[in-house]
Amino acid sequence: MQSVRPAAVAGMFYPGNPVDLAHDVDALLAQAVAVAPNLQPKALIAPHAGYIYSGAVAASAYGLLKPIAQRIRRVVLLGPTHRVAVRGLALPGVTCFSTPLGCVAIDADAVRQIAHLPQVSISPQAHALEHSLEVHLPFLQTLLPEFKLLPLAVGMASPEDVEEVLETLWGGVETLIIISSDLSHYLPYDLARKVDGETAQAILELRQPVSHQQACGGTPVNGLILAARRHNLTPHLLDLRNSGDTAGDRDRVVGYGAFAFTEHGQSVRDAERGATLIKLARASIAAQFGVPLPDAVDEAWLIEPGACFVTLTQNGNLRGCIGSLAAHRPLLQDVHANAVAAAFRDSRFAPLQETEFADTAVEVSLLSLMQPLAFDSEQGALAQLRPGVDGVVFEYEHYRSTFLPQVWEQLPTPEAFITKLKHKAGLPGDFWADEVRLSRYTVEKWKEFH
Numbered sequence: 001m002q003s004v005r006p007a008a009v010a011g012m013f014y015p016g017n018p019v020d021l022a023h024d025v026d027a028l029l030a031q032a033v034a035v036a037p038n039l040q041p042k043a044l045i046a047p048h049a050g051y052i053y054s055g056a057v058a059a060s061a062y063g064l065l066k067p068i069a070q071r072i073r074r075v076v077l078l079g080p081t082h083r084v085a086v087r088g089l090a091l092p093g094v095t096c097f098s099t100p101l102g103c104v105a106i107d108a109d110a111v112r113q114i115a116h117l118p119q120v121s122i123s124p125q126a127h128a129l130e131h132s133l134e135v136h137l138p139f140l141q142t143l144l145p146e147f148k149l150l151p152l153a154v155g156m157a158s159p160e161d162v163e164e165v166l167e168t169l170w171g172g173v174e175t176l177i178i179i180s181s182d183l184s185h186y187l188p189y190d191l192a193r194k195v196d197g198e199t200a201q202a203i204l205e206l207r208q209p210v211s212h213q214q215a216c217g218g219t220p221v222n223g224l225i226l227a228a229r230r231h232n233l234t235p236h237l238l239d240l241r242n243s244g245d246t247a248g249d250r251d252r253v254v255g256y257g258a259f260a261f262t263e264h265g266q267s268v269r270d271a272e273r274g275a276t277l278i279k280l281a282r283a284s285i286a287a288q289f290g291v292p293l294p295d296a297v298d299e300a301w302l303i304e305p306g307a308c309f310v311t312l313t314q315n316g317n318l319r320g321c322i323g324s325l326a327a328h329r330p331l332l333q334d335v336h337a338n339a340v341a342a343a344f345r346d347s348r349f350a351p352l353q354e355t356e357f358a359d360t361a362v363e364v365s366l367l368s369l370m371q372p373l374a375f376d377s378e379q380g381a382l383a384q385l386r387p388g389v390d391g392v393v394f395e396y397e398h399y400r401s402t403f404l405p406q407v408w409e410q411l412p413t414p415e416a417f418i419t420k421l422k423h424k425a426g427l428p429g430d431f432w433a434d435e436v437r438l439s440r441y442t443v444e445k446w447k448e449f450h
Contacts, residue, residue: 002095002096003093003094003095003096004094004095004096004097004098004103005092005094005096005097005098005124005127005128006098007098007099007100007134008128008129008130008131008134009129009131009134009135010099010100012050013049013050013051013131013134013135014050014051014055014135014138015051015100016100017100018100018101021099021100021101021138022101022138022142024051024055025059025138025139025142026142028051028055028056028058028059029059029062029063029066029139029142029143031056031059031371032056032059032060032062032063033060033063033368033369033371033390033440033441033442038270039064039236039260039262039266040064040067040068040262040263040266041061041064041065041068041176041260041261041262042176042177042231042233042261042262042263043176043177043178043179043224043227043228043233043260043261044061044062044064044176044177044178044179044258044259044260044261045061045178045179045180045181045203045217045221045224045257045258045259045261046058046061046062046136046178046179046180046181046258047180047181047182047183047256047257047258048079048131048132048133048135048136048180048181048182048217049135049182049243049254049256050135051135052246052247053243053246053247053248053254053256054182054243054246054254054256056239056241056246056384057239057240057241057246057256057257057258058135058136058139058256058258059139060238060239060258060386060389061238061239061258061259061260062139062140062143064238064260065143065144065176066143068173069143069144069145070145071173071174072144072147072173072174072175072176073146073147073148073174073175074107074110074147074148074149074150074169074171074174074175074176075140075144075147075148075149075150075175075176075177075178076110076150076152076166076169076175076176076177076178077133077136077149077150077151077152077178077180078151078152078154078162078165078177078178078179078180078217078220078223079130079132079133079136079151079152079153079154079179079180079181079217079220080132080153080154080155080180080181080216080217080218080219080220081126081130081132081153081154081155082130082131082132082216083126083129083130084123084125084126084128084129084130084153085155085156086121086123086126086153086155086156087119087121087155087156087157088118088119088120088121088155088156088157088161089119089120089121089152089153089154089155089157089161089162089165090120090121090122090123090126090127090152090153090154090155091111091120091121091122091123091151091152092106092122092123092124092126092127092151092153093122093123093124093127094106094124094127095108097133097134097137097149097151099134099137099138099141100138101137101138101141101142102141104137104140104141104147104148104149105148105149106148106149106150106151107148107149107150110148110150110169111150113168113169114165114168114169117164117165117168119157119161119164119165120152120165123153126153126155127151127153130153132153132180132181132216132217133151133153133180135180136178136180137149150169152165154217154219154220157219157223158219159208159209159219159222159223159225159226160223160226161223162219162220162222162223162224162226163223163224163226163227163230165223166223166224166227167227167230170227170231177224177227179217179220179221179224180217180220181215181216181217181218181220181221182215182216182217182254182255182256183195183196183199183200183214183215183242183254183255183256183257184196184199184213184214184215184242184253184254184255185213185216185254185255186252186253186254187252187253187255188250188251188252188253189242189244189250189251189253190413192242192244192253192254192255193242193387193412193413195214195255196214196240196242196255196257197240197388197412198214199214199215199255199257200237200240200257200259202214203221203225203235203237203257203259204235204236204237204259206225206228206229206235207225208221208222208225208226209222210222210225224261228261231263231264232263232264233261233262233263233264234261234262234263234264234266235259235260235261236259236260236261236262237257237258237259237388237389238258238259238260238389239256239257239258239386239389240255240256240257240258240386240387240388240389241255241256241386241387242254242255242256243256245382245383245384245385245414246383247383270444271446273301273446274364274444274446275446276299276302277308277335277364277366277446278362278363278364278446278447278448279294280302280332280335280336280339281310281335281336281338281339281362281364282339282362282448284335284336284339284340285339285340285343285352285357285362286357288340288343288344289354289357301331302330302331302332303330303331303332304330304331305327305328305329305330305331306327306330306331306334306366306367307323307324307325307326307327307328307334307366307367308323308324308331308334308335308338308364308365308366308367309321309322309323309324309338309364309365309367309404309443310322310323310335310338310339310341310342310362310363310364310365311342311362311363311364311365311404311406312342312343312352312360312361312362312363313360313361313363314356314359314360314361315359319349319352319356319360320342320343320346320348320349320352321342321346321404322338322341322342322345322346323338323342323365323367323404324338324367325367325370325393325402325441326370327367331366335364339362343360361447361448362447362448363445363446363447363448364445364446364447365404365406365443365444365445366443366444366445367391367441367442367443368441368442368443369441370393370439370440370441371439371440371441372437372438372439373438373439373440375438378418378432378436381418381436381438382414382415382418383414384440385414385417385418385440386440387408387412387413387414387417388405388408388409388412389405389408389442390405390440390441390442391403391404391405391440391441391442391443392417392418392421392438392439392440393437393438393439393440393441394418394421394422394424394425394436394437394438395436395437395438395439396425396427396431396433396435396436396437397435399425399426399427400425401421401422401424401425401426402421403417403420403421403424404443404445405442405443406443406445407420
């Protein structure tokens with residue numbers, strides 16, 4: 001007999017009308033820009049606030065599921081309890097979770113797999129009004145054609161308790177793990193950005209503990225970090241913003257981060273691609289000094305259209321940077337042309353000398369598709385930018401400039417980033433006009449070190 005946990009926060013955290021909800025989820029996914037579209041996540045961390053606040057950040061994680069949606073059959077979803085205290089990890093004791101988009105079946109086999117663990121209990125009360133799990137379901141219902149759910153409300157538990165549950169349910173490519181967590185709560189905007197940046201760095205370094213002041217879902221986040229170490233997963237930052245960037249004031253903000261964790265085989269393939277691009281860029285420059293080019297690399301992905309930037313540095317200082325914003329030629333040709341241009345035709349620097357070349361480091365950034373931003377004011381444009389994630393193109397009449405995402409390291413706020421981008425285009429920092437156009441993109445980047 002079917003028992004249903006009905007939607008508790010429909011009409012509050014997200015639209016209660018199914019047509020409106022489907023429209024909003026589709027729009028959020030369409031607007032999301034994947035940092036690395038080829039990532040195939042085993043696990044995600046995504047926020048759980050109302051969609052107006054954190055929906056865009058969550059969508060940056062869920063957008064990665066489109067290419068692998070057909071293979072995902074089970075979603076293990078863990079989130080913190082906000083209303084009812086529980087010990088350990090609580091199952092809902094129902095057969096279905098409901099949202100305005102329909103019912104999601106609970107994975108009875110997965111329930112049986114973990115029922116014997118002492119940290120696992122059943123608590124319908126813990127799930128009844130809990131939003132941290134529910135808000136993720138419409139994204140999953142929209143993207144995954146067929147899946148079952150294993151929802152766990154995490155209360156007073158240790159990271160090891162969580163890791164043991166994850167290990168029991170780990171499975172293969174059919175199983176996706178999602179950790180639901182916001183980041184800092186109710187700090188002033190600038191302080192929140194600092195704290196959340198430190199939290200993001202800890203996650204990227206698989207370093208725990210992450211405290212509950214840093215992330216309300218700290219316990220399941222810490223459990224995932226332990227599991228990620230065991231399985232040699234690689235974390236990737238997808239988005240990092242707060243409510244002051246999206247739909248709230250900046251006096252007391254809540255932080256939101258999205259992360260993807262990929263399995264080791266994929267990180268190896270990405271590293272091999274990066275090594276190939278670095279080798280091609282360096283060989284293209286060396287050829288200008290009379291070093292013969294190596295034999296052509298016969299790999300299909302290099303023949304496909306691609307857009308890249310090639311950046312040269314010496315002792316950490318910029319020595320040249322030239323690139324393409326759109327894929328208008330095979331990637332192999334684009335790397336070659338931009339490497340030569342960065343070395344010899346960047347107007348900010350003298351042409352690279354052969355005596356300098358050995359001490360020059362090469363970085364290649366592979367660009368995603370460009371996404372135009374829609375806004376009605378400069379503040380509206382700033383609110384959409386994702387520090388540390390977005391590259392930005394500024395355009396006004398014949399004025400044009402771009403910064404790669406790496407520039408956020410020197411200009412950490414959207415205001416400073418855009419002000420310098422205007423300066424680079426040849427305009428005053430306080431300039432604005434209705435005709436200004438902004439587009440964003442993301443990059444995968446690889447750098448050799450000297």
